[in-house]
Amino acid sequence: MAFKIGLLGLGTVGTGTAEILLSPEGRHPLVQELEIYRVGVRSLDKPRTVQLPPDILTTDIEAIVTDPEVDIVVEVLGGLEPARSLILKAISHGKHVVTANKAVISRFGDEIFTAANSSGVYVMLEAAVGGGIPVIQPLKQALGVNRIQAVTGIVNGTTNYILTRMRDEGADFGEVLADAQKLGYAEADPTADVDGLDAADKIAILASLAFGGRIKLEDVYCEGISGVGAADIAYAEKLGFAIKLLAIAKKVDSDKEKLSVRVHPTLVPKIHPLASVSGVYNAIFVEGEPIGQVMFYGRGAGAGPTASAVVSDIINIAAVLKTRDASKLHPLLSCSHQHYCQIAPMEELVTRFYARFLTKDSPGVIGKLGTCFGDRGVSLESVVQTGFQNEFAEIVVVTHDVREGNFRQALDEIRTLDAVDSIASLLRVL
Amino acid sequence: MAFKIGLLGLGTVGTGTAEILLSPEGRHPLVQELEIYRVGVRSLDKPRTVQLPPDILTTDIEAIVTDPEVDIVVEVLGGLEPARSLILKAISHGKHVVTANKAVISRFGDEIFTAANSSGVYVMLEAAVGGGIPVIQPLKQALGVNRIQAVTGIVNGTTNYILTRMRDEGADFGEVLADAQKLGYAEADPTADVDGLDAADKIAILASLAFGGRIKLEDVYCEGISGVGAADIAYAEKLGFAIKLLAIAKKVDSDKEKLSVRVHPTLVPKIHPLASVSGVYNAIFVEGEPIGQVMFYGRGAGAGPTASAVVSDIINIAAVLKTRDASKLHPLLSCSHQHYCQIAPMEELVTRFYARFLTKDSPGVIGKLGTCFGDRGVSLESVVQTGFQNEFAEIVVVTHDVREGNFRQALDEIRTLDAVDSIASLLRVL
Numbered sequence: 001m002a003f004k005i006g007l008l009g010l011g012t013v014g015t016g017t018a019e020i021l022l023s024p025e026g027r028h029p030l031v032q033e034l035e036i037y038r039v040g041v042r043s044l045d046k047p048r049t050v051q052l053p054p055d056i057l058t059t060d061i062e063a064i065v066t067d068p069e070v071d072i073v074v075e076v077l078g079g080l081e082p083a084r085s086l087i088l089k090a091i092s093h094g095k096h097v098v099t100a101n102k103a104v105i106s107r108f109g110d111e112i113f114t115a116a117n118s119s120g121v122y123v124m125l126e127a128a129v130g131g132g133i134p135v136i137q138p139l140k141q142a143l144g145v146n147r148i149q150a151v152t153g154i155v156n157g158t159t160n161y162i163l164t165r166m167r168d169e170g171a172d173f174g175e176v177l178a179d180a181q182k183l184g185y186a187e188a189d190p191t192a193d194v195d196g197l198d199a200a201d202k203i204a205i206l207a208s209l210a211f212g213g214r215i216k217l218e219d220v221y222c223e224g225i226s227g228v229g230a231a232d233i234a235y236a237e238k239l240g241f242a243i244k245l246l247a248i249a250k251k252v253d254s255d256k257e258k259l260s261v262r263v264h265p266t267l268v269p270k271i272h273p274l275a276s277v278s279g280v281y282n283a284i285f286v287e288g289e290p291i292g293q294v295m296f297y298g299r300g301a302g303a304g305p306t307a308s309a310v311v312s313d314i315i316n317i318a319a320v321l322k323t324r325d326a327s328k329l330h331p332l333l334s335c336s337h338q339h340y341c342q343i344a345p346m347e348e349l350v351t352r353f354y355a356r357f358l359t360k361d362s363p364g365v366i367g368k369l370g371t372c373f374g375d376r377g378v379s380l381e382s383v384v385q386t387g388f389q390n391e392f393a394e395i396v397v398v399t400h401d402v403r404e405g406n407f408r409q410a411l412d413e414i415r416t417l418d419a420v421d422s423i424a425s426l427l428r429v430l
Numbered sequence: 431m432a433f434k435i436g437l438l439g440l441g442t443v444g445t446g447t448a449e450i451l452l453s454p455e456g457r458h459p460l461v462q463e464l465e466i467y468r469v470g471v472r473s474l475d476k477p478r479t480v481q482l483p484p485d486i487l488t489t490d491i492e493a494i495v496t497d498p499e500v501d502i503v504v505e506v507l508g509g510l511e512p513a514r515s516l517i518l519k520a521i522s523h524g525k526h527v528v529t530a531n532k533a534v535i536s537r538f539g540d541e542i543f544t545a546a547n548s549s550g551v552y553v554m555l556e557a558a559v560g561g562g563i564p565v566i567q568p569l570k571q572a573l574g575v576n577r578i579q580a581v582t583g584i585v586n587g588t589t590n591y592i593l594t595r596m597r598d599e600g601a602d603f604g605e606v607l608a609d610a611q612k613l614g615y616a617e618a619d620p621t622a623d624v625d626g627l628d629a630a631d632k633i634a635i636l637a638s639l640a641f642g643g644r645i646k647l648e649d650v651y652c653e654g655i656s657g658v659g660a661a662d663i664a665y666a667e668k669l670g671f672a673i674k675l676l677a678i679a680k681k682v683d684s685d686k687e688k689l690s691v692r693v694h695p696t697l698v699p700k701i702h703p704l705a706s707v708s709g710v711y712n713a714i715f716v717e718g719e720p721i722g723q724v725m726f727y728g729r730g731a732g733a734g735p736t737a738s739a740v741v742s743d744i745i746n747i748a749a750v751l752k753t754r755d756a757s758k759l760h761p762l763l764s765c766s767h768q769h770y771c772q773i774a775p776m777e778e779l780v781t782r783f784y785a786r787f788l789t790k791d792s793p794g795v796i797g798k799l800g801t802c803f804g805d806r807g808v809s810l811e812s813v814v815q816t817g818f819q820n821e822f823a824e825i826v827v828v829t830h831d832v833r834e835g836n837f838r839q840a841l842d843e844i845r846t847l848d849a850v851d852s853i854a855s856l857l858r859v860l
Contacts, residue, residue, distance in 0.1 A: 016720060020575055028574035028642075030761055126572065132721040134564075134572035141571075142556065142564035144458035145450055145741040212458075273727060276706050290446060290734025291562040297703060297725040304720025311575040319762045320753070328753040331460055332746065 003318050004037035006070035006095070008061055008086060009077040010048065013100050013127070014039070016307030017074060018050045030315040038064045040077075065090035072317055074310060075099040076127075084108050091115045091123070096321075098313040100127035100306055106201035106217050109208065113335045122320070122333050124313035129155060129202045132305025133298035134312070135284045139209040141332045146288030148210040150250040152430070155202040157280035157300040158186050158193040159225050159245040163265075164278045167237065172230045185280065195224035196263040199247040206284065207249030207261050213341035215249075221262035221346050228265050232356060232425050235386055235396050241267035241354075242275040246430065258344040267354050267398075267429040274430075347405030352381070352429035355399075357414070358392035358421040365419045366395060372417070376410040378402045392421050398429060433748045434467035436500035436525070438491055438516060439507040440478065443530050443557065444469070446737030447504060448480045460745040468494045470507075495520035502747055504740060505529040506557075514538050521545045521553070526751075528743040530557035530736055536631035536647050539638065543765045552750070552763050554743035559585060559632045562735025563728040564742070565714045569639040571762045576718030578640040580680040582860070585632040587710035587730040588616050588623035589655050589675040593695075594708045597667065602660045615710065625654035626693040629677040636714065637679030637691050643771035645679075651692035651776050658695050662786060662855050665816055665826050671697035671784075672705040676860065688774040697784050697828075697859040704860075777835030782811070782859035785829075785841070788822035788851040795849045796825060802847070806840040808832045822851050828859060 005021065007014055018039070024031040039052060040061035058064065065073055065086050073090040075097060077083045084104045090097050092115065099105065105112065105125050116123045126136040130153070139151075154160050158180065165176045177194065180186035192198045200222040204215040225245050236243050246266040252258040268275045273295050277283040282300030287293050299305045320330050359365045366383055373380055379400040386394045399407065414420055435451065437444055448469070454461040469482060470491030488494065495503055495516050503520040505527060507513045514534045520527050522545065529535065535542065535555050546553045556566040560583070569581075584590050588610065595606045607624065610616035622628045630652040634645040655675050666673050676696040682688040698705045703725050707713040712730025717723050729735045750760045789795045796813055803810055809830040816824045829837065844850055 020720065026577040028762075029766075031575055133724055134568040137572050138564040138568065141746060142567050142739070142742040145461055145745060146738055147456040273706070276703070288738075290450065291738040292729045292732070292735055294563055294726070294728035297727065299722045299724075302722070305722055308576055308718075308721040309572070312572040315575060316571060316762065319760055323750070323754045323758040323760050330749055330753045332458075332749045 002033040003071045003321065004035050004069050005314065006037060006064040006067065006073045007039045008064060008073060008075045010039055010041045011076065011078070012303045013076040013306045013310065015048070015050045016303030017076065017310045018052060020307055020311045022050065028315055030318050031311065033318060034314060037070055038067065040064050061086060062089070065095060066093050070095055071321070072096045072098060072314055074314065075101055076310065080104060080107070087112055087123070088115055091119050091121055094119055094121060096121045096317045097123045098310055098317070099123065099125055100310060102128040102198070102201040102205060106204040109205070110214050117329070117334065117336065120329060122317050122329070123335070124317060124333070125205065126313045127306045127309035129205055130282045130284055130296065131298065131300040131302060132308040133282060133284065133296045133300065135206070135296045136209060137316070138296065139206065143286060143288060143291065144332070146291045148286065148288040150248065150287045151203070151206050151210045151284065152274065153203065153206065153247045153284040154244055154274055154277050154282050155247050155284065155300060156193055156199045156245060157282060158190065160277065160282070161185050161280045162194070163225060163228070163233070163243055163245065166228070166230060167233050167242065170230055170234065173226055173228060194226055196222045196245060199245060199263040203247035203249050203261060203263060207259060207341065210249060210286070211259060211341055212337045213339050214337065215261060215341055219261060219343040221264070223264040225265050227425060228427070229425055231394070232427065235356065236267050236354070239382070239398065240270050241429070242270055243427065244268050244274060246274070252344045252348070253350065255344070258342045260344050260349055262346065265427055267427055269430065272430065347403070347408065349404040350401050351404065352401055353399045353407055354427045354429050355397045355411070356424045357395045357397070358389055358424050359395055360419045360421065361388070361393040362419055365393070368417055368419060369395065369397065369414060372413045373399070373410050376406045378407055378410050394424070432463040433501045433751065434465050434499050435744065436467060436494040436497065436503045437469045438494060438503060438505045440469055440471045441506065441508070442733045443506040443736045443740065445478070445480045446733030447506065447740045448482060450737055450741045452480065458745055460748050461741065463748060464744060467500055468497065470494050491516060492519065495525060496523050500525055501751070502526045502528060502744055504744065505531055506740065510534060510537065517542055517553070518545055521549050521551055524549055524551060526551045526747045527553045528740055528747070529553065529555055530740060532558040532628070532631040532635060536634040539635070540644050547759070547764065547766065550759060552747050552759070553765070554747060554763070555635065556743045557736045557739035559635055560712045560714055560726065561728065561730040561732060562738040563712060563714065563726045563730065565636070565726045566639060568726065569636065573716060573718060573721065574762070576721045578716065578718040580678065580717045581633070581636050581640045581714065582704065583633065583636065583677045583714040584674055584704055584707050584712050585677050585714065585730060586623055586629045586675060587712055588620065590707065590712070591615050591710045592624070593655060593658070593663070593673055593675065596660060597663050597672065600660055600664065603656055603658060624656055626652045626675060629675060629693040633677035633679055633691060633693060637689060637771065640679060640716070641689060641771055642767045643769050644767065645691060645771055645773070649691060649773040651694070653694040655695050657855060658857070659855055661824070662857065665786065666697050666784070669812070669828065670700050671859070672700060673857065674698050674704060676704070682774045682778070683780065685774070688772045690774050690779050692776065695857055697857055699860065702860065777833070777838065779834040780831050781834065782831055783829045783837055784857045784859050785827045786854045787825045787827070787844070788819055788854050789825055790849045790851065791818070791823040792849055795823070798847055798849060799825065799827065799844060802843045803829070803840050806836045808837055808840050824854070
């Protein structure tokens with residue numbers, strides 16, 4: 001056994017990882033050279049589905065990351081602490097690290113990669129985004145020769161599952177969420193998923209790799225799916241769109257030095273490859289020069305897929321350790337950028353919008369809306385009076401590309417109109 | 431400039447490759463360390479769209495692969511010879527090789543990789559399959575920890591373009607092919623594409639990487655799309671299928687030691703992610719344990735995408751050369767398997783079939799068909815009399831899973847029936 005693994009955590013992903021390492025036959029021969037040397041757990045007595053020699057389990061997790069015998073630390077504890085401190089301590093003890101922890105990497109990536117580079121170790125994170133889908137490795141290796149223009153992802157399975165069921169069943173957000181919680185597709189506290197926070201962590205990581213700069217998580221605009229109504233999904237369908245929670249990182253057309261990085265529910269044209277990514281599946285769509293468009297698709301979560309990503313990171317480190325000149329880091333596996341990307345504020349975003357208004361059923365309402373939009377230079381692609389909600393008429397508007405700031409000013413004016421009861425929903429269009 | 435590139439060929443892909451290397455800004459920093467040192471061309475006088483110093487162009491291509499200054503040879507000549515001989519000579523002179531040449535690799539891969547391993551050099555081929563889509567690298571690196579069960583690809587853009595237009599326009603194969611040739615989407619001699627030979631080369635390469643064994647190209651069953659009629663596409667649509675030319679490599683369920691490797695037009699259920707891959711796009715769908723299903727999607731040809739793949743291979747070699755202990759090959763970039771995979775004969779294949787019969791419009795025909803199938807243990811999923819072709823009634827049958835040999839025996843018997851004029855088409859179902 002050549003490489004000793006210290007596994008931190010034996011939950012879903014940790015168990016999946018151990019299962020791969022314990023049954024190497026039929027896999028890449030390097031898997032045979034990996035030894036599960038220590039496993040850090042909270043309780044020694046908990047029944048486990050995976051068979052491990054009892055003497056390698058320990059509750060002294062800190063002892064693993066400082067153990068001189070350990071070559072590679074695999075952090076699959078989740079959460080911010082003690083995960084962050086353990087990763088940093090492992091690095092300072094010269095261990096390579098594999099982590100599935102998007103929350104830690106998106107918040108403390110700068111601290112962690114700075115430490116890793118100065119210690120000459122690798123920190124690998126394929127499992128942090130898109131479960132088993134190879135996307136981190138391709139961004140670092142295969143796509144790096146391109147000038148990336150945009151990364152657009154469906155990177156949260158829970159929200160994609162909810163939106164898919166809302167569409168299929170014509171159901172409202174609340175009832176589908178409740179059922180998803182019952183079925184285990186959504187957490188008891190669903191905030192991180194449905195408010196887009198999990199997707200924000202992931203797009204910060206993807207943007208950093210795609211555009212070669214660090215991203216401050218607080219710069220990522222984030223809007224969840226709880227405001228998406230069954231009516232919006234139905235109208236979007238009729239107009240030829242699917243509604244998806246997209247995580248987008250994109251060069252600003254008018255200023256290539258700036259990025260727009262954001263998470264929000266989005267109308268996606270049905271002919272776009274992302275529109276047909278349904279249920280718990282994830283997909284990451286990358287546009288670059290000269291490659292054009294490529295997409296990576298698969299299950300974004302679950303023990304098996306995530307463990308596949310973890311172990312692929314481990315064998316990538318092992319492969320380099322077997323062949324490298326130890327004084328040099330492999331430039332496609334390490335993470336060397338140190339500047340921060342410049343992020344454009346949302347009001348400068350240029351995009352199409354979808355808006356649904358509840359108005360009095362009086363003549364001339366569409367004209368008044370049109371005037372407010374026209375005054376702010378907002379050009380409309382379509383305006384449809386779609387039906388009634390109680391005593392109000394529903395009007396759905398889709399704009400051409402418009403600066404978000406201008407669109408919002410028009411909405412502020414529209415809100416003051418007597419004929420307008422409310423803006424029932426407001427979504428961006430890809 | 432650290433790494434000297436000898437580029438063999440300055441056609442579409444060669445020009446695209448040179449363009450990336452000549453404009454490194456905004457790409458991975460390693461691209462700046464690549465120097466186009468020599469370019470081998472057939473004619474020095476041909477006008478070029480890419481600006482290169484005239485003294486690096488030469489018609490003495492062989493001198494490039496033996497030049498002691500050259501670190502990496504990039505073969506984008508295409509065709510079998512002199513490409514094969516040049517690759518082997520480059521290897522014997524200690525050069526690493528990047529090639530886009532699926533025809534050479536699928537036929538002479540054993541010879542080439544044996545030579546490369548004994549010379550301690552890399553032969554990289556991301557561009558040989560799927561244009562710019564990263565699929566070779568993920569199969570070698572990210573997916574290798576899985577036990578792969580199947581690789582299913584739409585790997586030929588020309589045939590996918592033709593089938594997509596046949597569906598969209600209800601047109602026949604011949605007329606769409608003629609138009610595709612006019613538009614440059616199909617070659618003047620379209621044989622390699624429409625007969626599935628190009629796809630066979632590619633699935634042989636993918637199978638070899640996915641299943642860790644060599645594949646004899648002559649073992650790949652190959653059937654093109656010229657027999658697919660507009661009527662079949664229309665019936666398939668009604669039954670909920672798209673017809674795609676699939677290249678499939680799959681472990682045989684009943685004997686995991688054997689692979690089924692084949693190219694043929696296939697009815698793909700519309701809910702399958704491959705069904706919505708349209709036009710010139712390619713996609714490769716991989717199933718493995720424990721990752722489940724992942725798919726890679728993008729443009730399968732063209733200067734930009736293919737050049738992206740070529741240069742990504744170059745920087746992968748460059749990265750290893752910068753950091754490696756020169757005596758050892760990186761185990762995830764080199765190709766070490768030496769045994770041949772065992773390929774199951776087609777008659778042992780178990781699959782679903784679609785067949786369209788032209789029959790006399792007499793009572794009891796469906797019953798007779800049913801009896802012939804039943805006698806051979808072929809269970810039918812649906813039998814529909816769909817319409818008429820001149821004086822004949824058309825009957826479309828979709829079977830449940832059946833051993834191909836049994837199905838063919840039933841067909842032999844059906845051909846002898848008085849009521850049956852002909853079997854107008856016969857397709858497999860995914």
